[in-house]
Amino acid sequence: MHIVFGVSEYYPLVKVGGMADFAGSFTKKLASCGHRVSVVLPGYSAIERNRLNVKDTGIQFTIPIGKENVAGSVSEIKMSENLTIYLIENEHYFDRDYLFGTGDKGYTDNAERFLFFSRAILELAEKLPDADVFHMNDWHTAIALFYLKEYYQKLGKFTGVKSLLTIHNLGYQGLFWHHDMHLLNMGWEYFTADGIEFYDHINFLKSGIVFADEITTVSPAYAREIQTPETGFGLDGILRSRADHLTGILNGVDYKIWNPWFDKLIESRYSGKQFGRKLANKMELQREMGLEKEPDTPLITIISRLTEQKGIDLILPVFDMIMDMGIQFVLLGTGKSDLEDFFRGAEHRYKGRVVSYIGYDETVAHRIHAAGDIYLMPSRYEPCGLSQLYAMKYGNVPLVRLVGGLRDTVITTDRGMEQATGFGFEYYSPYTLYETLKDAVTLYREDRDAFQRLARNGMEQRFSWTETAKNYQKIYKK
Numbered sequence: 494m495h496i497v498f499g500v501s502e503y504y505p506l507v508k509v510g511g512m513a514d515f516a517g518s519f520t521k522k523l524a525s526c527g528h529r530v531s532v533v534l535p536g537y538s539a540i541e542r543n544r545l546n547v548k549d550t551g552i553q554f555t556i557p558i559g560k561e562n563v564a565g566s567v568s569e570i571k572m573s574e575n576l577t578i579y580l581i582e583n584e585h586y587f588d589r590d591y592l593f594g595t596g597d598k599g600y601t602d603n604a605e606r607f608l609f610f611s612r613a614i615l616e617l618a619e620k621l622p623d624a625d626v627f628h629m630n631d632w633h634t635a636i637a638l639f640y641l642k643e644y645y646q647k648l649g650k651f652t653g654v655k656s657l658l659t660i661h662n663l664g665y666q667g668l669f670w671h672h673d674m675h676l677l678n679m680g681w682e683y684f685t686a687d688g689i690e691f692y693d694h695i696n697f698l699k700s701g702i703v704f705a706d707e708i709t710t711v712s713p714a715y716a717r718e719i720q721t722p723e724t725g726f727g728l729d730g731i732l733r734s735r736a737d738h739l740t741g742i743l744n745g746v747d748y749k750i751w752n753p754w755f756d757k758l759i760e761s762r763y764s765g766k767q768f769g770r771k772l773a774n775k776m777e778l779q780r781e782m783g784l785e786k787e788p789d790t791p792l793i794t795i796i797s798r799l800t801e802q803k804g805i806d807l808i809l810p811v812f813d814m815i816m817d818m819g820i821q822f823v824l825l826g827t828g829k830s831d832l833e834d835f836f837r838g839a840e841h842r843y844k845g846r847v848v849s850y851i852g853y854d855e856t857v858a859h860r861i862h863a864a865g866d867i868y869l870m871p872s873r874y875e876p877c878g879l880s881q882l883y884a885m886k887y888g889n890v891p892l893v894r895l896v897g898g899l900r901d902t903v904i905t906t907d908r909g910m911e912q913a914t915g916f917g918f919e920y921y922s923p924y925t926l927y928e929t930l931k932d933a934v935t936l937y938r939e940d941r942d943a944f945q946r947l948a949r950n951g952m953e954q955r956f957s958w959t960e961t962a963k964n965y966q967k968i969y970k971k
């Protein structure tokens with residue numbers, strides 16, 4: 494099949510979160526299964542073009558945005574025989590400091606930017622060999638599926654082509670005020686509750702949910718949760734109405750990138766059998782980050798976007814109580830400025846015991862997983878979550894709130910120590926988090942063998958892309 498895959502981030506070119514990892518490894522896998530995969534990505538200035546073999550395709554187009562005709566062009570990067578990345582070029586939209594905006598606020602013209610990008614995917618696809626499936630991801634590209642059905646197919650283009658929307662995060666919907674309707678150049682008849690309207694706003698994600706042939710999301714538990722008012726972000730009703738076409742498929746891990754046995758970014762390589770060699774990573778991290786040299790002190794770690802989704806607000810009220818347990822704490826993250834400020838302050842208050850690395854750094858992420866004892870991920874909601882899967886592979890025992898993909902991937906201690914891979918709690922409160930962490934730290938201190946069994950159990954888990962790709966291919970065939 495020829496799959497046209499639209500996405501707004503792609504590892505290793507540009508990454509904000511897990512969707513980039515998903516896009517990078519999934520499309521590689523699909524191509525290796527023999528499909529032709531055309532990835533379409535905005536030509537952000539953040540992409541380090543001089544390190545890549547970027548070529549101009551000569552393809553140019555204009556897209557009507559309101560009364561204007563906006564010009565764009567297409568570059569390409571050939572990744573392998575079957576896998577090409579097409580960059581949609583437009584300096585005005587994509588030469589920016591961030592992909593979507595700062596941690597506090599999206600760019601005010603995001604409706605225009607991603608409308609342009611989504612329509613550009615279709616314009617480009619007209620010039621490529623016939624597509625079989627359009628596979629779009631999240632709100633940034635969802636609206637392409639609205640245009641596919643209601644504009645291009647009505648003009649007799651892309652007949653028989655089917656579409657799939659993957660929801661990575663229902664919390665971001667691309668909501669814009671109704672005054673932006675003129676940008677779309679589609680009639681007001683679509684601005685209804687069973688169309689693209691949502692409480693008097695235009696909802697890009699919803700337009701994909703309504704017009705896609707099939708919908709997937711990134712774990713079975715999340716597929717159920719988004720159909721309830723608690724986790725449905727107002728879209729639960731429309732998702733229930735599409736339940737026959739909604740499937741939860743768990744993400745995989747690229748173990749060529751995330752494996753402490755091969756990882757060149759870490760100090761000392763190790764495996765479950767040679768677990769002892771993990772310790773050198775902790776000692777090195779303590780040294781390079783200026784933490785006290787205490788190999789026996791539990792090291793609690795977080796690598797995360799600092800947003801409400803990740804449940805970071807649970808940690809703040811009990812942070813001092815957590816530190817009173819005599820632990821060390823390392824955080825790597827960026828996002829909301831109030832959360833960034835809190836952790837900067839914490840580092841200052843607990844010199845030598847807390848390190849807050851406010852920034853984005855792929856290498857440091859690997860080194861923290863290799864060094865860490867406990868990985869905190871108390872998410873408010875979590876579609877899949879890749880960080881806990883990486884943590885497990887590095888024997889950095891996850892402590893999670895049991896929602897979405899976290900529920901589907903972490904086996905908690907109450908299910909028996911023989912098979913457990915981590916700690917979990919359900920009730921969303923700082924005190925429950927605190928109590929669960931206390932149990933974890935106590936186990937670490939009082940029964941190191943049992944604790945290490947958890948870590949090694951986690952290292953043995955396999956969340957393989959082969960399985961995931963099989964499930965997506967079933968949907969494509971359908």
Ligand code: ADP
Pocket residue numbers: 509510511512514796797798825826827852853854855858877878879880881
């Ligand atoms: P989400 O996509 O919701 O952010 P995931 O757990 O699926 O959550 O994926 C997060 C990805 O982003 C992981 O690869 C994680 O290592 C990475 N990540 C998040 N914040 C940072 C950061 N500040 N520096 C480096 N990597 C980060």
Ligand code: GLC
Pocket residue numbers: 510511512513515661662711744875876877878879898
């Ligand atoms: C989103 C979700 C995360 C998921 C990732 C990849 O960013 O927040 O849970 O793992 O997409 O699908």
